[in-house]
Amino acid sequence: MSHVAIVGAGFAGVWSAAAAARVRGESDLRITLVAPGEHLVLRPRLHRLDPGWARVPLKGFLEPIGVTHLRAQVTEIDTDARRLVTDDRTIGYDRLVLAAGSGLAxxxxxxxxxxxxxxxxxxxxxxxxxxxxxxxxxxxxxxxxxxxxxxxxxxxxxxxxxxxxxxxxxxxxxxxxxxxxxxxxxxxxxxxxxxxxxxxxxxxxxxxxxxxxxxxxxxxxxTGGMRASRLTLQIPAERDRLGRLHVDRHLRAADAVFAAGDVAAAQADPSHHVLQSCQFATPMGKAAGHNAAADLLGVPLVDFAPDPYVTCLDLGTAGAVYTTGWDREVQLDGAEGKDLKRTILEVIEPPLDDTEEILRQAGVQSNGVSG
Ligand SMILES: Cc1cc2nc3c(=O)[nH]c(=O)nc-3n(C[C@H](O)[C@H](O)[C@H](O)COP(=O)(O)OP(=O)(O)OC[C@H]3O[C@@H](n4cnc5c(N)ncnc54)[C@H](O)[C@@H]3O)c2cc1C
The missing domain is CATH 3.50.50.60 (FAD/NAD(P)-binding domain)
Structure with a gap:
């Protein structure tokens, strides 16, 4: 039985799991997500200082799609032996999706x-x-x-x-x-x-x-910058100045290893790399999860092709500012910007306890709405 292992339960990890589950279909592919916590943490909500609002239970997302959650911290990745090491065990994989995210520098x-x-x-x-x-x-x-x-x-x-x-x-x-x-x-x-x-x-x-x-x-x-997880050091691939792995258009970083989210410096378009943001982590997760499973099952791989870059910055009671493009041209501000920010902070929450809807969204390879 082949095995896809995913490290990390941020936007990239959970959507990798869902996309891999969607490709699995009726096959006996096993999918395990390894992460220490019980929650997906919606980091874009954290500035409101209501941590409860930012936590989404992983159980409601992973159980309906038949993905095993192993609560553990990965300490070592052996890409030659295709194994992950945690505090108390070793886990073999056939394809790995590294989605261990970033931390504050x-x-x-x-x-x-x-x-x-x-x-x-x-x-x-x-x-x-x-x-x-x-x-x-x-x-x-x-x-x-x-x-x-x-x-x-x-x-x-x-x-x-x-x-x-x-x-x-x-x-x-x-x-x-x-x-x-x-x-x-x-x-x-x-x-x-x-x-x-x-x-x-x-x-x-x-x-x-x-x-x-x-x-x-x-x-x-x-609030200085974010650095990619140090697990990237254990993958035999080049890294950028943020510690992110270079990946190809399928988000492959090394033999049998895909990378998604804040650990991956994917090409967003011919002249820009992705930024460390959930608007890129989500579609990267979907592409990497799809490709890890597809590679094992002989299904065609997909190219990572995100929606155009946008950003929406919350400005408290002064509203929010919404921009499009890499030059960040302002499209909305004040109360109109704030309405859009509220919508974004709602829609980033993934569906729970609904197999069909989770797998449907996993199949939409670009994001639609981003924050
Ligand atoms: C305060 C704040 C506000 C933000 N606001 C926005 C915004 O408005 N819009 C936007 O697009 N982006 C925003 N971002 C950025 C966005 O949150 C990140 O880019 C996004 O969370 C990256 O997702 P990820 O899945 O790659 O990683 P993460 O969210 O970092 O998740 C990493 C996961 O990996 C797990 N993990 C880490 N190490 C290990 C290990 N050794 N073993 C097992 N598991 C491990 C972690 O527990 C976690 O589950 C914000 C970030 C912060 C901090």
């Missing part, structure tokens, strides 16, 4: 252990606990990328926010397209923006900035 600065983050549901829960019950908090948010901006504008509703950015503009990676909307939201919400700066030390009572200024704060949240 954490800084090595004095007091780093006092930093908060919203990288995981546990991180968001810890920050929510810290701020709960405080009437008028001050939070330092470090980094004004997508995550930093969404968190800063969310927190500004109930307290004071200092947003620290190393570059001389806010949202440097988001480009000039949405910047007027972002700047106007930060000013409307009274966010104290410190450009050309960073945090050089942290303790329980606040942070020290690059120019030596001390900012008293109830929490200091680090």
């Amino acid at each position: 954490r800084p090595a600065l004095p007091g780093a252990e006092h930093l908060f983050d919203i990288d995981t549901d546990e991180g968001a829960a810890r920050l929510a606990d810290r701020l709960r019950g405080l009437d008028d908090y001050t939070v330092v948010v470090v980094g004004s990328g997508f995550t930093g901006l969404e968190l800063a504008t969310e927190l500004a509703e109930r307290g004071k926010v200092v947003l620290v950015e190393r570059a001389d503009v806010v949202g440097p990676d988001l480009g000039p397209g949405p910047r007027p909307q972002i700047e106007s939201a930060l000013s409307e919400l009274g966010i104290d923006v410190r450009l050309d700066s960073t945090v050089t030390a942290v303790d329980e009572t606040g942070a020290v900035l690059l120019d030596g200024t001390r900012v008293a704060a109830d929490a200091v949240v680090w």
Whole structure:
């Protein structure tokens, strides 16, 4: 009996499992998803600091499609022997989908252990606990990328926010397209923006900035960049500067290994690689899962072909800004943008306890709507 193993239960992992189950049909292909937690965590919901809302039980997704969930952390991948090693066992595979995602690149600065983050549901829960019950908090948010901006504008509703950015503009990676909307939201919400700066030390009572200024704060949240899982180091393939594996158009990274989501630097179109985002992780998962199963069953493989790139940035009570294209041309902002963001945050939740609908959606190879 052939075996597809999937490592990771983020958007990429769960949709890989569903796509592999769809290709399996009546065959005896075995599919196992290995991940330590009981939930798919919808990370795009974490800036709202309601971790319960971000957790989707894996059982309701995997059981109806006959995928086994092994609750374990993979510590080693032996691609020669085609085996995964976990704390307490070894698992053989015929095809592997690596979908172990990404984690926050954490800084090595004095007091780093006092930093908060919203990288995981546990991180968001810890920050929510810290701020709960405080009437008028001050939070330092470090980094004004997508995550930093969404968190800063969310927190500004109930307290004071200092947003620290190393570059001389806010949202440097988001480009000039949405910047007027972002700047106007930060000013409307009274966010104290410190450009050309960073945090050089942290303790329980606040942070020290690059120019030596001390900012008293109830929490200091680090939102720097994301790095691919270190499991990528165990795959014999080239990696990019984010640690992501180079993959071909079928998302194959090495012999018998496919990669999807934040661990894979797939080509989105002839001139761009995908960004680490759920809008790419979901269709990558579907293509990789399909191809891993298809490769074993002699079914044609599919090319990874995502929908055009869009982005929708939440700006708290100042609305949201929706852009299209790699130049991020603004299409909607304010309340209209916010309505679209609400819809996106709803539709990213996968169907549960409905075999037919899960397999139907697994067959739609591009995303349709993205966040
Ligand atoms: C705060 C925040 C907000 C975001 N907002 C947006 C947004 O609005 N729009 C958007 O498109 N993207 C957004 N993103 C990015 C998006 O969430 C990620 O790109 C997406 O989650 C990647 O999915 P993934 O399946 O590749 O990996 P992940 O979501 O990182 O999931 C990885 C999975 O692998 C498991 N795993 C890891 N290591 C192991 C191991 N050794 N063994 C077994 N299992 C393992 C983990 O437990 C997890 O289940 C946001 C991210 C964050 C942190």
